[in-house]
Amino acid sequence: MRTRLLPLAALGVTAALALSACAGGSTDDGGGATDAEGQTLDVWIMQGTNPDSEAFFAEVGDAFTEETGAELNVEFVQWADAHDRFVTSIAGGTTPDVAETGTTWTAEFADAGALAPIGEYVEGDDLGGDLVEGLVESGTYDDELYGMPWYAGVRSLVYRSDLFAELGLEAPKTWDDIVAAGEAVKAAHPEMIAFAVPGDAEFGVYPWVWGAGGEVSVEEDGEWVSGLDSAESQEGIGFYTGLATEYGFSSAGATTWKETDVLDNFVQGNVAMALMGSWTPATIIEKNADLEGKFAATPIPGKDGGISPSVLGGSHLSMFETAENKDLAWAFIKLMTTGEFAEAWAEQTGYFPGQTSLLEQTLESDDPLVTPFATQMVDGGASVPVTPKFGAVQAKKTTNTAIQAILSGQKTVEQATADAAAEMNQIMNGD
Template identity: 70%
Template sequence: MHKRILPVIALGAVATLGLAACTGGSGSADGATDGEGQELTVWIMKGTNPDASAFYDAVSDAFEEKTGATVTIEEVQWADAHDRFVTSIAGGTTPDIAETGTTWTAEFADAGALLPIDEYVDAESGLRDDLVEGLAVAGTYGEELYGMPWYAGVRALMYRTDVFEELGLEVPTTWDEIVTAGEAIKAAKPEMMAFPVPGDAEFQVYPWVWGAGGEIATLEGDTWTSELDSAESRAGLQFYTDLATKHGFSSAGATTWRETDLSDAFSQGNVAMMLNGSWTPNALIEANPELEGKIGAATIPAQDGGVAPSVLGGSHLSVFNTTKNADLAWEFVKLMTTGEFAEQWAAETGYFPGVASAMEEALASTDPLIAPFAQQMVEGGASVPVTPNFGAVQAKKTTNAMLQSILSGQKDVETATKEAAVEMTDLLNK
């Protein structure tokens, strides 16, 4: 059979990194890449699309029809993927193409394992401007694009429409309006948390930093500097933590919550407003049919209005420099990430495509659980600092520890942000 879906088998022993790009593509008379007799290996993470077999068959057939080449798509468990990538990079056994999470692309590019794809993107009319900005930023390292945006999800404001309708509340468009709505909910429904602040949910924090005009970290030359202790960032973090410590919209227990705990509390009817991902509404309704028609979504307000940026979660498709035919690899990447297959993958997974043109239907949708997330992604999709070292920041839980120290009353915002900025700066520059 010319295509198959396989689990990735155990990889070879670690060897010294010594990779060289082999870009021996050849063109046909009509300008298309001639891949007759060639085969590509592609790694895709397992679980994002639970029933991907039909999709893989369709994209493989289309690729073979266009290029004459075959493709083997291998599924990798997310939990095992990073270690397997590291081992394969060291051993020179990487696939031609792989799905790389947005926080991994810079790491693998820094290791010298990926090919830059700028020349391919720029050769496609209009494609560069069509890339969703936050995903393109996350896929760029050293001013070169190594990850082609494929799909993404984004966090926005979710709320209980029945509660808002009962109390005659408008959806907040500024931070002051969040407090106004929260106070009304707290007074009328003291059994509900108006706006919980989960202490172990890093990506819930950054919209408030950005919404006040702050930054996580900035790069000057080769040096990163955390900006969590800037006046703007502190204002955002003060507002966010005040939702719990000053206004009483949260609970002490939420100090250790992850996003999954927040979703559970929402589904149990204990939460009126929260930030959560575009991938959650349908899952919440499927698990709790009584919530049908009771969930609304809106963009996250910036301090005085407009859209506060929110971290895009998602993936790129990257070409590894062990490929024997980079031109052919790009043809497959383009097929997967643009046009009908980008739209089909998004429809089947509940995520959004990585190119704006494939989001036209979502942006035009009147579905209250689709359109606001699409708007958030296009107008306010953002990336964490694009550096291989940001993984060390996440492993150390610098942001979460800062947040929890404020929520627990152990430190004030000024002290907590000063210490977190020092730690983050150190980790980013190691």
Template identity: 30%
Template sequence: MKIRRLTVLALSGAVLAAASACAPGTASKSESKDTQTGTVKVWLYDEANRAPKEKVVADAIAEFTANKPKVKVEVSYIPTDAGPRAEKMKGAFNDPNSAPDVVEFGNTDLFGYVAAGGLADITKDLEGWTEAGGIPKDLKDTTMVKGAQYGVPWWIGLRSLYYRTDVFTELGLKAPTTYDELVAAAKQVRAAKPDMFGIAVGGKYTFGALPFVWSAGGDLATEQNGAYQAAIDSPQSQAGVKAYTDLFTKEICPAEQCADLTGGKTVEAFAAGKAGMAILPNSSRSAVEAGAAKGKYAVVPLPGKTAGSIAPAFSGGNDLGVMKSSQHRTLAVEFMTLLASSKYQVAMFDAMGNLPTHAAAREQVVAKDPFLKPFMDTLNAGTKFVPKDAAWAKIDAQTVVPTMLQKVITGKADVAGATKDAASAMNDAFGGK
């Protein structure tokens, strides 16, 4: 089977969250218009091997303009690197004349952009969109701020549990269905093969750790009356932090080797054949196929606490939105929803490997490629997200979560102390300190 190019999905999760730390300043207060003719400007992310994406977008433009002789669509591809992209967005927010009408952005960037006043509230604009019901509520919620919708989920990146089928078969193991089974399998792999980690986990792998927190009923923070308060030090969150950090033992993944592992290093370890299991995104498939684990692995949803449950995954990915300064609001919304439709989400999957957010599109891509079923099962079980607050950029940039994990892993603090320190840092960020 041909392996689709999935590198674009690496933008989801931590990379996108880190990029949001460079959010632009306050947007210009100039009024938008709703001109029905002229040029609709669109900014999309540039990527390696962009040609397949361009072809899909060109097809959407042709469909969009087929009955609009006085309308053109002009697409520009902006950098994916955080610094250059932030400069482009800053310029657009501050100078409406240089701004696009429709823009692609990382879903964790949305809150900073909304706080800056740069994105349009499109809640009412989407009331007549017939495909809106196909997007799961948890994904739609990632585009909501204080009850208003500022974007449409375009694609998603999820993490599930990769495991070595050859090793599991040799040792008579089955894919784990509970946390306890995962721990037992990891210990058996490590005992039988001391040169392998039972499961590769990282002290700097925020989005590998959070499913354990969410599965235990905890969270990073909770929202009340529009304000966030840290919850990482709640009893449930502490239980989840303990479940994750308990994996950093000599019998599974030694602290001296695993405390500094990032998400990227975890991918490398599994791909190189140095781990029996790893929590990796769907986008890691190409890297694994290029390594020693090629043809020797399978994927299942990361198990939760109880048999049959799935640990919630972080719903990383990209959105499409309309700029508040748009001079072609109706046309911008129409083109945005066309590009975000099930038809073009499937086309983007075929072209770039992007996982669709729309239910009908998800069914089609799983039928084409059964490898994706565990990720879709994870999505259908319900995903989680970071706090929908511009302060998340600061929290992420300050490495609050990895610092908390490493304190526990290295023995510098116990779970209670490390989570209380993290909660304090989060609350300072939420309070603007």
């Protein structure tokens, strides 16, 4: 199975879902979802690069209590710590009732037996025809739906438009344009990072792999084969890391940066260009109102033009098997992923909604901080391997370790990618 580009058709209405019996009971309005006074639903929501959402969930909690009688207990978990925390809680049987699960984790947690299938609930509320298919695909494991599409996001190139105007630059359309812009920024503003190259942010790596014609991992005759050590992938990774090691556009400190560090430094005015998510513009303005109108976005340029594919990421809301009242858990999931709260979340955060009907409204936007990300998602959205094993690759930080080794000068591009490919193959094909 090759890494799939996800054009508009693949982002649209889901034709069919393999729906299964849900272990948690029925969707009857007379059941435990609407008469749950005295009960509490425990929920984990991720945070990090998205805008502060405590006020939003306070409103959700009020609506949830009004609808069900139950209290909502939301705990915010940092993305960087979340995977290890999930693994620990699954092993100890201490998982929440519902949690936000990243799209590359849902299959992993379902494979571990931690998640409850939700297909019957989706079918019972007639929601299957209005779900973004790319999110349904990543939320499905062994023909069962375990992740309810909540939102999608994609990374594009974010740049300081005020500096570009000052220097007479246009938004980069090729890799050579990126270098030319970086050189101009470096000469005029040597105090700035012309292009941030974070060493601990794997989803910022894959666009350069795909943009050069490489692959992350493909399934051939039942076995996963990493493409990180191909000539194409090495060219793309070499270009990306070379922005730091060859051109000096980044900094030594960025070798250990996560995406949150890129965001923080952009907010502080230290970064001129970086790959950042569709959800970050709202956060940038929230944290530094002086930057409003001074930055813009553009799809990640292809090597010689066009668009380099970017990971179509996002999140599901998943129900855990430990949830005592699964009807109540579904009531929360439905409240969050459909209707007014789903629409409000998309508007406030810059994420793309998980319902096709709401997504179509977003794609019609002429907002200069929405349109480029929408173009990236529609014309250059891609998927990492949909398999529980890829979550283990992420947990091992296989790709990040390779990038850090290159940035720090410990390994050549060829050595680092060969080691990463071997480790990825071992993990993806292990028992």
